Amino acid sequence: MNKRKPLDERRAEIVEAGLSVAMREGVESVTVRRVAQEAGISLGTVHYCFDDKDAMLRAMGRAIAMRASEQVLAALDAGPDRTALLEATVDAMLGGLKQHQEMRLLTFEFAVSGARTPVLREVAQAHLKQSIAMTREYLQRLADVAHVRFRTDMGALARMTALRIDGIELAWMVDQDDEAARAGFADLAAAVWGDMEPVDELELAQEL
Known part of the structure; x- marks a missing residue:
């Protein structure tokens, strides 16, 4: 049985x-x-x-976002050193894109379908929010690992970063140019790092 x-x-x-x-x-x-x-x-x-098809589609979107973030979150194990973190993150982003390219392509299809079809718009919006939320989670963890904080509002920074990632990935989908994608991810990582400032040692001790 x-x-x-x-x-x-x-x-x-x-x-x-x-x-x-x-x-x-x-x-x-x-x-x-x-x-x-x-x-x-x-x-x-x-x-x-x-409950319905939309709930199933939202779950599919969450599954895609989770897989896309796994390797990037694992890159934080490189530790607080800036160079090591940047290299590990860029490698993880390009590696994850190549490994899950069909999944990533599907995220763009979700977005286009949501823009064209009112029935799928809510699902596409939910997926966008998930993507930004996971980017924000990564940025917060990055700040904790590197003992820094961001000058820009975290919500705005997460949205900007997520949308830039989408642009780099979409370009790679079209031209399959690994070096151009790596350069794009590196420029983005440098821009994110440039928005950081060290946390005061006394403040850090109080947080701990």
């Missing part, structure tokens, strides 16, 4: 099926019925796991 899978596990399977359909056939091909077929489960199971 087969045991019923935990809800989180079943949701993850549905998200993977949805991503497979989207990457192969496009975002607009993602329907509850099509995803159920891809996952080999009933329509009822999908509806049990997600």
Whole structure:
């Protein structure tokens, strides 16, 4: 007798099926019925796991954003040294882009579909917010590791950084120029670092 899978596990399977359909056939091909077929489960199971198609699409967007951020967050293990952090971050951003290029391309399709189709606009907006939030998380962790703070408002800086990353990645999707992408990421990293200032040692001790 087969045991019923935990809800989180079943949701993850549905998200993977949805991503497979989207990457192969496009975002607009993602329907509850099509995803159920891809996952080999009933329509009822999908509806049990997600309230509607939009909820499923939002979960897909979160999954893409999480994968895109994993390598960059891991680069913080390079420690507080500026040069090491910059090099590790640039390598992680380019490596992650190349490894997950189909996923990243899908994020742009989400954005375009959301701009064109009112039904998908909320999903596209949610994905944009997720991307900016994860960029903000990285910047905050970077500040903590490097013992610095930002002069610019964190929310504004996170939005600017996320949008510049999108531009660099979209250009790479078109020209596949690794060196141009690396240079773009390096310039962005330098600009972010240039917005930092050291945290006073007394202030740092009080925070700790």
